[in-house]
Amino acid sequence: MSRRLITRRTALQGLASSAVVTLAGCAMNEPPTYGNVLRMGDWLTYNAHRLLLPRQALAREYDLSDISNAPAIGTTDPTDPGQPGFVQEFAEDYERFVRAGFDDWRLTVEGSVSKPGSFSLEDLKRMRSRTQITRHTCEEGWSAIMQWTGVPLRAVLEAAGIRDDARFVQFHCYDAFVDGIDMFDALHPQTILAYGMNGRELPVAHGAPLRVRVETQLGYKSMKYLRGLVVTSEFDDNGPYGMIQNGYSWYAGI
Amino acid sequence: MSVTPQRQALWVRVCHWLLALSIFTLAYSGFYVLMAHPRLYWGEVGNDLTPSLLDLPLNDNYRPEAWRENATFNTLPHKPVSASRTFEIFNENGWARSLHFLAAWFFVVIGAAYFALGVVTKHVARDLLPGGAGPYSAVQRYAYTGVAFVLLPFMALAGLAMSPRVAAAFPVLLDVFGGYQTARTLHFAGLVLLAVFVVGHVALAVLTGFGRHLRAMVVGR
Numbered sequence: 031m032s033r034r035l036i037t038r039r040t041a042l043q044g045l046a047s048s049a050v051v052t053l054a055g056c057a058m059n060e061p062p063t064y065g066n067v068l069r070m071g072d073w074l075t076y077n078a079h080r081l082l083l084p085r086q087a088l089a090r091e092y093d094l095s096d097i098s099n100a101p102a103i104g105t106t107d108p109t110d111p112g113q114p115g116f117v118q119e120f121a122e123d124y125e126r127f128v129r130a131g132f133d134d135w136r137l138t139v140e141g142s143v144s145k146p147g148s149f150s151l152e153d154l155k156r157m158r159s160r161t162q163i164t165r166h167t168c169e170e171g172w173s174a175i176m177q178w179t180g181v182p183l184r185a186v187l188e189a190a191g192i193r194d195d196a197r198f199v200q201f202h203c204y205d206a207f208v209d210g211i212d213m214f215d216a217l218h219p220q221t222i223l224a225y226g227m228n229g230r231e232l233p234v235a236h237g238a239p240l241r242v243r244v245e246t247q248l249g250y251k252s253m254k255y256l257r258g259l260v261v262t263s264e265f266d267d268n269g270p271y272g273m274i275q276n277g278y279s280w281y282a283g284i
Numbered sequence: 285m286s287v288t289p290q291r292q293a294l295w296v297r298v299c300h301w302l303l304a305l306s307i308f309t310l311a312y313s314g315f316y317v318l319m320a321h322p323r324l325y326w327g328e329v330g331n332d333l334t335p336s337l338l339d340l341p342l343n344d345n346y347r348p349e350a351w352r353e354n355a356t357f358n359t360l361p362h363k364p365v366s367a368s369r370t371f372e373i374f375n376e377n378g379w380a381r382s383l384h385f386l387a388a389w390f391f392v393v394i395g396a397a398y399f400a401l402g403v404v405t406k407h408v409a410r411d412l413l414p415g416g417a418g419p420y421s422a423v424q425r426y427a428y429t430g431v432a433f434v435l436l437p438f439m440a441l442a443g444l445a446m447s448p449r450v451a452a453a454f455p456v457l458l459d460v461f462g463g464y465q466t467a468r469t470l471h472f473a474g475l476v477l478l479a480v481f482v483v484g485h486v487a488l489a490v491l492t493g494f495g496r497h498l499r500a501m502v503v504g505r
Contacts, residue, residue: 071386079449089452099333099364106368167448169377171321172331173464228357235354235368246449277378283449
């Protein structure tokens with residue numbers, strides 16, 4: 031008797047959860063479950079984190095003496111045609127920025143904001159800043175501790191006016207890649223747009239002049255070489271430039 | 285030597301095989317994840333520019349000579365450096381990590397069901413814990429108890445300590461394990477212990493009548 035009850039309950043729970051998965055996939059206000067079965071696990075992890083870990087807990091911060099040697103991987107020079115993220119027109123722009131010390135570089139902010147526009151590096155440096163010494167956890171398995179100085183993403187979004195329908199922030203970069211985070215992570219106090227590293231200007235290999243730091247996710251969400259932010263009301267997998275079509279989980283809080 | 289197999293309830297058999305499948309998938313996908321960076325460290329930090337505890341000879345992803353220095357942070361007393369990688373590594377982590385977590389979800393859900401049913405039906409107290417009334421020997425009891433209630437939960441916790449989001453919510457995990465890289469190293473050590481157990485487990489079944497043991501664990505007699 032008890033055996034049968036458990037079987038029925040398990041079957042019902044399975045049905046209920048697969049219905050939720052299907053619905054969420056259609057609504058497109060969450061990372062999709064399409065593609066293959068692996069995305070279902072990603073979806074489960076994402077929702078379990080958001081449901082069970084609702085507080086904006088801070089990632090551990092370290093001391094100056096903990097700062098370690100630091101690898102730079104992925105795109106380390108947007109002007110190098112041999113790198114996977116190379117885009118000719120971005121490379122030309124980027125080369126010009128480097129020559130001018132990023133004086134004419136601007137960060138565009140558009141989408142679900144009331145005042146779309148752009149910010150120079152000086153504009154961003156005049157806004158409130160945050161310095162944090164955190165552990166970069168690469169999806170490959172290595173880690174490094176570095177100090178980052180930048181403007182909280184929240185401050186930039188608030189300057190541009192966050193509209194009620196804002197759900198995601200997409201990062202467009204001077205390499206080919208585009209990726210995004212939800213507003214929960216975008217408003218996290220440690221999610222900053224960093225222009226300084228270990229007490230000096232952000233080096234080119236680490237994403238000059240501005241990169242994202244998302245300390246509650248794996249390193250690949252901390253996009254380098256920022257070009258612009260697009261605030262969206264719906265989930266966007268960013269097609270061939272996004273993580274999902276490249277075989278990676280969109281959510282990397284794991 | 286032939287030993288009469290222990291009769292197992294249906295739920296024990298179902299849980300056994302689903303857990304076996306999820307643990308095999310975890311080991312398989314986990315090994316792929318390890319291959320992307322086959323170096324193990326102690327503490328919070330470890331990368332191609334720092335010394336390791338152990339370099340596993342799995343592939344040639346570790347090529348210290350092929351990194352190009354791009355910055356020295358002179359203002360810090362210990363002058364840490366930064367360097368760029370100049371080569372492509374073997375990395376199948378996209379599918380491997382997602383498969384690892386999909387299997388981990390199965391493992392956690394079925395493991396929890398197994399534990400709950402095991403306590404309620406007294407399967408755990410009678411058959412597994414040392415000193416119980418069932419037919420298993422003391423060695424078997426220590427092995428089963430050690431794997432099911434010590435090693436596997438330890439592996440899950442070490443895995444959670446490696447999650448940036450979970451470690452932010454529960455920084456005590458980093459304190460208990462002594463850092464991200466220590467947790468990663470112990471997670472791998474756990475895999476080695478688990479492999480030793482599986483080899484012994486299967487070897488004992490083979491030595492004492494594999495067909496009968498396999499049938500007993502599938503159809504129950």
